[in-house]
Amino acid sequence: MRLLMMSDTHLPKRARELPAPLLAEVPEADVVIHAGDWVDTATLDLLQGRARRLLAVYGNNDGPALRARLPEVARADLGGLRFGVVHETGPAKGREARCAARFPDLDVLVFGHSHIPWDTTAGTGLRLLNPGSPTDRRRQPYCTYLTATVTDGRLDAVELHRLPPRGRPPGPSAPTSS
Structure with missing residues (x-):
């Protein structure tokens, strides 16, 4: 199962449209996950029309x-893993313990709000993923999104994708924060 994860699109405030490389991934994904801060309903309509499944x-x-x-x-069971999606998780300090306590029934929590890519695992085994933002990099060097696969109840191939600045090709992908 192929997953495409994004958050904080802020359209049309931060950009006029979703970046073409991200849009090209939508029909390839079995599930598209958006962790909030859409700002406009047109982006929701677009993803609902193009995605096989939207969480x-x-x-x-x-x-x-x-x-x-x-x-x-x-919340959804995706390929044998219990996923949750929420926009805000609070400050980075203590995030793993706080989220593990709030979501003890999940295997993976996708969140947004900070625009900062994040990939950590709580002591309980809860995996926390933030795809960053594909349209508003804020203090980050690149706009980003995540892809991953779920195989036999395992989350595999989690990859952070850097989006090129408008008019330039993308740089090499960077690992997510640990």
């Missing part, structure tokens, strides 16, 4: 129209 939540910048269509927390 998504609203974020703190999403208004009533998005909150009416999306939950604050989403």
Whole structure:
């Protein structure tokens, strides 16, 4: 099972559209995960129309129209792993323990909000993933998103993808934060 993960698209405030390399991945994914801060309903409509399956939540910048269509927390069994999606997890310090306590029934938690790629594992085994933002890099060197596969109940091939600055080819991929 191929997963495509993104968050904090902030359209059309931070960019006019999703980057072409990211959009090209959407039909290739079995599940597209969006961890909130869409800002516009057009992006939700676009992904719902192109994705085989969408697992998504609203974020703190999403208004009533998005909150009416999306939950604050989403959960799904994907290939034998229990996934959760939420926008905010609080400060980086203590994140693993805090999330493990809040989501003891999950194997993987995808979150957003910070725009900072994150890949760690809590002491309980909960894997925490933040794909960064494909449209608003903030203090990061690149805009980013994640892909991964689920094989026989294992999360494999988690890869952070750097997006090129507008008009330039992408640089080599960097590992996610540990």
